[in-house]
Amino acid sequence: MPANGLGTYSLTGQVCLDSVGAALASGVRLIDTAYMYGNEAEVGRAVRESGVPREEVFVTTKLYPSQFSGAEAAIEEALEKMDLGYIDLMLLHHPGAGDVEAYCAMERALTAGKLRAIGLSCYYVDELTAFLPRVSVKPALVQNEIHPYCQDAEVVPFIHDQGTAVQAWYPLGGRGHNDELLSDPVLASIAQTHVVSIPQVILWWALQRGVVIPGSSNPAHIEEDDRLYHFALTEEEMAAIAALNRNEKHDWY
Numbered sequence: 001m002p003a004n005g006l007g008t009y010s011l012t013g014q015v016c017l018d019s020v021g022a023a024l025a026s027g028v029r030l031i032d033t034a035y036m037y038g039n040e041a042e043v044g045r046a047v048r049e050s051g052v053p054r055e056e057v058f059v060t061t062k063l064y065p066s067q068f069s070g071a072e073a074a075i076e077e078a079l080e081k082m083d084l085g086y087i088d089l090m091l092l093h094h095p096g097a098g099d100v101e102a103y104c105a106m107e108r109a110l111t112a113g114k115l116r117a118i119g120l121s122c123y124y125v126d127e128l129t130a131f132l133p134r135v136s137v138k139p140a141l142v143q144n145e146i147h148p149y150c151q152d153a154e155v156v157p158f159i160h161d162q163g164t165a166v167q168a169w170y171p172l173g174g175r176g177h178n179d180e181l182l183s184d185p186v187l188a189s190i191a192q193t194h195v196v197s198i199p200q201v202i203l204w205w206a207l208q209r210g211v212v213i214p215g216s217s218n219p220a221h222i223e224e225d226d227r228l229y230h231f232a233l234t235e236e237e238m239a240a241i242a243a244l245n246r247n248e249k250h251d252w253y
């Protein structure tokens with residue numbers, strides 16, 4: 001699985017087609033969507049029309065709790081809408097009634113080769129402790145809200161200890177919530193030292209702890225957010241960012 005990619009929350013219609021197209025053209029190979037974003041068809045179409053071979057692209061989608069009671073049909077619906085032959089990773093979007101049964105339906109689709117990997121989103125220590133003993137296939141990945149103001153300092157190592165990858169949603173603080181984070185003086189000073197942008201500092205910090213999926217509809221930002229491998233943060237800089245944690249979630253789940 002690619003370490004970083006493009007999130008498509010709130011990107012719909014032509015904006016979604018253009019953003020996914022720009023991401024794939026600039027070398028991004030992981031695209032994250034969900035039933036709830038209402039753009040699975042556009043994501044699938046942008047991948048098909050990109051000219052990038054299907055097997056080089058990693059596509060994630062998610063079942064929403066409203067779909068849990070009919071998960072088998074919902075998985076088929078996602079496969080049909082995306083029209084990519086298979087889905088690389090499917091997650092349960094967040095806990096809800098019937099989540100274990102929905103996960104079992106994903107396990108069956110995994111065995112049938114319709115899904116290549118399965119996992120969870122918005123599951124923290126208590127939720128995972130209750131959920132994991134009830135399913136057979138270990139989640140490949142858990143996607144949770146993680147950014148410098150909400151670091152999930154205990155949750156990340158707990159998930160890694162299960163042998164499960166962690167992926168950060170809202171890595172830049174979240175669309176509509178990121179003004180303060182993207183002008184934070186500690187991050188600004190680190191960015192200045194490395195002659196990179198504040199988003200690049202945040203994304204590299206996140207990559208050192210897990211994997212990330214920043215969202216953007218701006219081709220220049222998409223390219224900037226993917227160019228992360230030419231600098232490294234020192235231990236002191238990582239510690240300075242760790243000290244910014246306020247356990248401040250920017251969304252409710």
Ligand SMILES: NC(=O)c1ccc[n+]([C@@H]2O[C@H](COP(=O)([O-])OP(=O)(O)OC[C@H]3O[C@@H](n4cnc5c(N)ncnc54)[C@H](OP(=O)(O)O)[C@@H]3O)[C@@H](O)[C@H]2O)c1
Pocket residue numbers: 006007008009010032033093094121122143144168169170171172173174175176178182197199213214215216217218220221222224225
């Ligand atoms: N599993 C879940 O429950 C869940 C929940 C929320 C989100 N997600 C996933 O996580 C992804 C990321 O979340 P998000 O898109 O809401 O928030 P985000 O990545 O934290 O922030 C996106 C915002 O940052 C801006 N941005 C991106 N790159 C930038 C750059 N280099 N410089 C300046 N601004 C930049 C974007 O504006 P521009 O468009 O102008 O670049 C956009 O307003 C979503 O797309 C979705 O795939 C998952």
